[in-house]
Amino acid sequence: MPFEKVESSPDFPALERQVLKFWAENATFEKRKALNAGKPKWSFLDGPITANNPMGVHHAWGRTYKDAYCRYFAMAGHELRFQNGFDCQGLWVEVEVEKELRLKSKRDIESLVPGNVEASIDRFVQACKDRVNTFARVQTDQSIRLGMWMNWDVTDADWAKTPDERKSYFTMAERNNYAIWSFLKKCFAKKLIYRGYDVMPWCGRCGVGISEQEMKEGYKLVEHRACFVKLPLLDKPGENLLVWTTTPWTLTSNVGAAVNPKLTYLKVKLKGEIYYLAKGVFKQDRMASSGGDEEDSTAKKGKREWLDGVPNLSSIEQMFKSKAGKGENYEIVDEVKGEEMLGWRYAGPFDDLPAQQSEYGFPEEVAKIVKQNGWCPAVTGAVAHRVVSGGDDVSESEGTGIVHTAPGCGDIDFAWGKANGLPPIAPIGDDGCFHKGFGSLEGKNAADPATADAVFEELKKKDRLFGIERYVHRYPHCWRCKTELLYRLVDEWFIGMGAAFDPANPQSPEGGYSFRAEIAKVTTQVTFLPESLNGRARELDWLKNMGDWMISKKRYWGLALPIWVDEKDPTDFEVIGSREELKERAIEGWQEFDGHTPHRPWVDKIVLKNPRTGNRMFRVPDVGNPWLDAGIVAYSTLPADWRPADFITESFPGQFRNWFYALLALSTMMSDGEVPPFKTLLGFATCKDQFGHDMHKSAGNSIEFNKAADEGGEIKDPKGATIPFNAIGADVMRWLYCRQNPASNLLFGPKPADEVRAKFHLKLWNCYSFFVNYAIADNFDPTAAQVPVKERPDIDRWILSDLQGLIRTAREAFESFDVMRFALEAERFVDDRLSNWYVRRNRDRFWSSNAVLDDAGRRDKLAAYQTMHAVLTTLCRLIAPCVPFLAEVMWKNLTAHGRSSAGFAPSVHLCDFPSVDETLIDTDLSDDTQALLDLITLGGSARNLAKQVVRQPLAELRVYTDSDSVKRALRRFATTICDELNVKSVVLSESPLLKASAKIQMKTAGAKIGAKRKEVDEAMKTVAAEDLAKRLRAGPIELGGVALDANDIAIEYTAESGWAGVVDRGTQVAIDGRLTPELRAEGLSRHVIRFVQDARKNAGLDLADKIVLSLTSPAEELMAAIRAHRDAIAAAVQATAWVDGPMTDLGFATTVKVDGMELMIGLSKQGLA
RNA sequence: GCGGGUAUAGCUCAGUUGGCUAGAGCGCAGCUCUGAUAAAGCUGAGGUCCUUGGUUCGAAUCCAAGUACCCGCACCA
Incomplete structure (x- = not known):
């Protein structure tokens, strides 16, 4: 028996598991690759997936695109690399390993082996490698389950190999790390690498500086306590500056007070003391959003972002009033210009601290650098206190107009400090806690609210505290561990991105080299899809605005930055570009390092000799930014003859500043500004739950891949109710992704899955099972001689013709990375054409018994089988890239279990992608059948109007039309129409069936009529529509002074009594509703x-x-x-x-x-x- | 704060260079079909096309302002 019986309600996930076995046992993937060897290359570059956890369903979206396009280009006759990538290094892995090992801090990590930092780091790094290997393998298994065809590492033996030797690429591989070294060396040669001492956002928990890219992800609206602080002026007894801050801990390190010289300041007297503050802030409504800081208060006023439960801010004037007490009041005694205040000396709030007594700043390391760079004279913080100019950066939109300045605690403060010779005092260590030298605050965490309390207590004791308030603002947090960031003076390593460019014309500025502009130039060579996202504009915008790239992390697991620094001169450093170079230059440590990957702690052992000074050089302990790891892959994994990649695809939120950016940046440098890393980028949006909410493990609405694929599970709806679901299976997921508009967020869940399954998979399956089950009964032989297509009935030739249209769409859609277009068209084909017309109309051809058929009848039946077989097998090949399992199951059965002797490939994935067969296209027939389908719909509505069910035969259907295809359809398919609509006869009427009424077609007539609309309308009313119609047939007519022809006026009709009529465009249908x-x-x-x-x-x-x-x-x-x-x-x-x-x-x-x-x-x- | 986007049925979304009666799928209601049958089809209800103003003979569509949400950028005391 050629076919196996088909179940009507299949268990798709179970079938998928069988297909996986079939592929594995028959080495189908290897056979596919063998078929394509030597054919034109199609280069796909996989964006590495972070191997840190099992996959979620959101990963499956991108991985479906990756697989579908790779499969298409393989079927279309290209050689592919089929290489998957894993992202391995970086803080995210460290954080998970810390959790596993129950470590709380960097100190814990360095004490894993008590008393031995180096061994501790080694153990920790090994644990990170282990974790990556574990989850890379888990994700590999899951990807295989999804149906992804890649050169996977499958066996234990595969996984025993080093990352460099495996089939997938790993960013922790030596190849990848050394490739980044060569990149950094090129940057160094262009003098782009520099060491920056700067105040940067810092995560005290992770102990790392946070780069600009990362900071974007962590802003949150939070409440802090802000305070107003008195700074007594040394030369004006009884007078104070009033400053405001949201970060009380930075007051310990206050060195200056910045004013805007152009602003006017008030001298306010309260209880015998004088306070200085900006005039513009005194009466300001502080709950209005900042913006119009000009005087006219009528300017647009937004409401400040605020949190529920936090009281509104009161105005500063109100504070003065309430402090004055009952019956008393404040008094404005004078005004002064900001510039007059410059140089005023004052007493700092914490001048008693040892840290304030250190020349050049604090702590010693900082002082050393400050001294070396000549940033300030030999003064202590306590002595340096004075009013400085902050220029226009000091505004009246926030605070008091006098800005507490702590050059060791703020970005702009640091700049003001350098400009005014104020020594920076850096109060906190890498754990976010106060150094020694800060008295009772020593050891306290700066982010801890209790620390603010301690600061307030101190201030109160000294009578420096004017007021405390609850304040809400957007504040950066660590994107990984969610703790509040602190601004801290650090030294980090940067790549200078160079001068600005004009996004409209991104060429390098005259003469000078600008990395930024070079990247922009390369970016313009890339196609960003989907077009509606304006990806290129986004990327250029980022390139324009980004600051220098901070590439260092003071951590353990990651790229070892190949920077060696002179032991005596921290400004003298070198970048090493390869393992070979390192070996050549090493004067110590090579023996110990040799045999290890270039990771900590082993690489740290290498010591170089400074050729200029003869001093020893040590590697900086920092590891690299992980986007370097992912950004190099176009060079570290693609061989030269596979560059640039034809295609990449990733979820776009964030990636314009992350992977897309890194890829473009590194490739620009590596190719000297010549070659983009990829030709086309397809971005796609975010996967949400079926209610449109973000998926969160904690909210219970995220779905693990395994549960969606095989196990089933449950989700919570927005109200917290539990919704159980059965296994969805890979192909239902894949189709859901394929049919999605990539520019829009995708709603994933059991409900959309059910819809898609019912709409597509089950419809197709029904057609397939109908065909197979009759084919079994009839002993249909798919290899029998074909009935020539010309000799088959219209309906057969019609569906074959329309099938060619689907093939054309499929090819165009895949080639232009628009699989959605194909998927939606395929759905319409299966539903409207195959299921709802071809199968339905042809049921009796299939079930007619051979015994009662004559030769012609048997031949007709064979034609039906052959037609449907051709349609189904072609469909299998068309949908194979999207739903490889379903296509395979149907293909195998339809081709008699892949007996290659019958001329069919043993797997649908070993077929060529279908090509359009022009000889099968019959445009007239396709048009006519479409007209027929439209007529049936119209007739149905007419029946409905007549309130006669289809089972009740009616006498006559009349059609009047101006469409040639409808006329042809009427003649050609009269029997079908009678049958479908259950009427005794169908008649083409030469004259309109319905009562006429005239209507102007503004689409064509609008331009002619213009402003004479009213006149024309009036004229229309005076003429009978029938007359109008008659005159129009003779030629153009004049109405209200405008010449109009037949196209300009539509004549519409309503039915005569006893009949029911409907009109659609140029076609009228009337049905006789009277029953004899x-x-x-x-x-x-x-x-x-x-x-x-x-x-x-x-x-x-x-x-x-x-x-x-x-x-x-x-x-x-x-x-x-x-x-x-x-x-x-x-x-x-x-x-x-x-x-x-x-x-x-x-x-x-x-x-x-x-x-x-x-x-x-x-x-x-x-x-x- | 700056820039961009979006706003259409209960939900998810289409809607061409302005053109008259604004669509689809899902959901809902009703009906039908019933030898593909735990499938399928048809019909219906449901719309201030975010608001206001403007341009125009005519605006969901173009312009301006406003509102809400989203995205990017900038965020300081």
Whole structure:
């Protein structure tokens, strides 16, 4: 038997698992690659997936695109590399390993082996490698389950190899790390690498500086306590500057107070003391959003972002009033210009701290650098306190207009400090806690609210605290561990990105080299999809605005920055570009390092000799930014003859500043500004839950890949109710992703999965099972000689013709990376054309029995089988890239289990992608059939208007149309129309069927009419529509002073009495709704048949069973109808004998009502009566 | 704060260079079909096309302002 019986409700996930086995056992993937060897290359570059956890369903979206396009280009005859990538290094892995090992801090990490930092780091780094290997393998298995075809590492032996030797690429591989070294060396040669001492956001928990890219991800609206602080002026007893800060811990390190020289400041007297503050802030409504800081308060006023439960800010004036106490008040005694205040000396809030007594700043390391760079004279913080100019950066939009300046705690403070010779005092260490030298605050964490309390206590004791308030603002947090960032003076390593460029014309500035502009130039060579996202503009915008790239992390697991620094001169450093260079230059440590990957702690052992000074050089302990790891892959993994990649695809949120950026940046440097890393980028949006909310593990609405694929599980809806779901399976997920608009967020869940399965998979499966199950019964042989297509009936040639259209769409869509277009068209093909027309109309061709057919009949039936077989097998090949399992299951069965002797490939994935067969295209036939389908719909609505069900035969359907294809369809498919609409005849009418009414077609007439609309409307009213129609047929007419032709005026119609009519565009359809007694009798008989069929089913009879039938009714009309159509009824219900009168003694009996009339049905199986 | 986007049915979204009666899928309601049958089809209800103003004979569409949400950029005391 050529085919296997097909279950009507299949277990898709189970079938998928069988297909995986089939592929593995038959080495199908290897065979595919062998077929394509030596063909034109199509280069795909995989964006590495972070190997830190199992996959979620959101990963499956991108991985479906990756696989679908790779499979398409493989079927279309290209050689591919099929290499998957894993992202291995970086803080995210460290954080998970810290959790595993229950470590809380960097100190814990360095004490893993008590007393041995180096061994501790080694153990920690090994744990990170282990974690990556573990989850890379998990993700590999899951990707295989998704149906992704890549050169996977499968066996234990594969995984025992080093990352460099495995089939997938790993960013922790030596190849990758050394490639980045060569990149950094090139940057160094262009003098782009520099060491920056700067105040940067810092995560005290992770102990790392946070780069600009990372900071974007962590802003959150939070509450802090802000305070107003008095700074007594040394030369004006009883007078104070009033400053405001949201970070009280930085007051310990105050060195200056910045004013804007152009602003006016008030001198406010309160209880005998004088306070200085900016005039503009005094009465300001502080809850209005900053913006219009000009005086006119009518300027647009937004409301400040605020948190519920936090009281509104009061104005500064109000604070003065309430502090004045009852009956008293403040007094404005004078105004001064900011510039007059410059140089005023004041007493700092924490001048008693040792840290304030250190020349050049604090702590010593900082002081050393400050001294070396000449950033300030030999003064201590306590001595340096004075009013400085902050220029226009000091505004009246926030605070008091006098800015507390701590050059060791703020970016701009640091700049002001350098400009004014103020020594920086850096209060906190890499753990975010106060250094020694800060008195009672020593060891306290700066982010801890209790620390603010301690600061407030100190201030109170000294009478420096003017007020405390609860304040809400957006504040950066660590994107990994969510702790608050602190601004801290650090030394980090940067790549200088160079001068700005004009995004409209991104060339390097005249003369000078600008890395930024070079990247921009390369970026313009890349295609960003989908177009609606304006990806290129986004990327250029980022390139324009970004600062220098901070590439260092003071951590353990990652790229070892190949920077060696002179032991005596921290400004003298070198970048090493390769392992070979390192070996050559090493004067110590090579023996120990050799045999290890270039990771900590081993690489740290290498010591170089400074050729200029003869001093020893040590590697900086920092590791690299992980986007370097992912950014180099176009060079570290793609061989030269595979560059640039034809295609990459990733979820775009964030990636314009992360992977896309890194890839462009590193490739620009590596190719000296010549070659982009890829030609086309397809971005896609974010995967949400089925209610449109972000998926979060904690919210219970995220779905693990394994559960979606095989296990089933449950999700929580937004109200927290639990919704269980069954396994969805890979192909349903994949189709969901393929049919999605990549620019929009995707809603994933059991409900969308069910919809997609019902809409596509089950519809297709129904067609397939219908075909196969009849083909089995009929012994259809797919290898039998073909009935020439020309000799097949219209409907066969029609679907083959439309199938070519689908093939054309498929090829265009895949080639332009628009799989959605193909998927939606395929759905329409399967639903509207194959299922709802071809199969439905052809059921009787398939089930007609060979025994009663003549030669022509048998040939017609063979044509039907062959047509449907061709359609289904072609569909299998078309959808194979999207739903590889479903396609494979159907293909194998349809091609008699892949017997290659029959000319079919043993796997659908070893086929070529279908090409359009021009000889099968019959445009007229396709048009005519479309017209037919439209006519059926119209006729259906006309029936509906006439309130006559399809079972009731009607006399006549009339059609009036100006469409040639409708006219042709009417002639060509008259029988079909009669059958579908259950009418006795269908007639093409030469004249309109319906009462005319005229209507102007503004689409064509609008331009002619213009402003004369009213005149034309008036003129229209005076002419009968029928006359208008007649005159128009003769030629253009004049109406209201405007010449109009037949195209400009549409004549519309309504039906005459007894008829029901509908109109669509140029076609009118009218159906005769009147019933003659004959028609009514026939309709009744059809109802009777329907009830008898029901009764048969209820009686549990088999399809083939013959029956003895008895039909009785007290209603004479019904009995007459039964008598008149007795033979038709008997044939339809397979009654071979009649019993006149009631038959209650044997078999099955029931009573029903036919159009209100009682009918007793009795039947029994023939032979039992 | 600056720039960009979006706003259309209960939900998810289409809607061409302005053109008159604004669509689809899902959901809902009703009906039908019933030898593909735990499938399928049809019909219906449901819209201030975010608001206001403007341009125009005519605006969901173009312009301006406003509102809400989203994205990017900038965020300082």
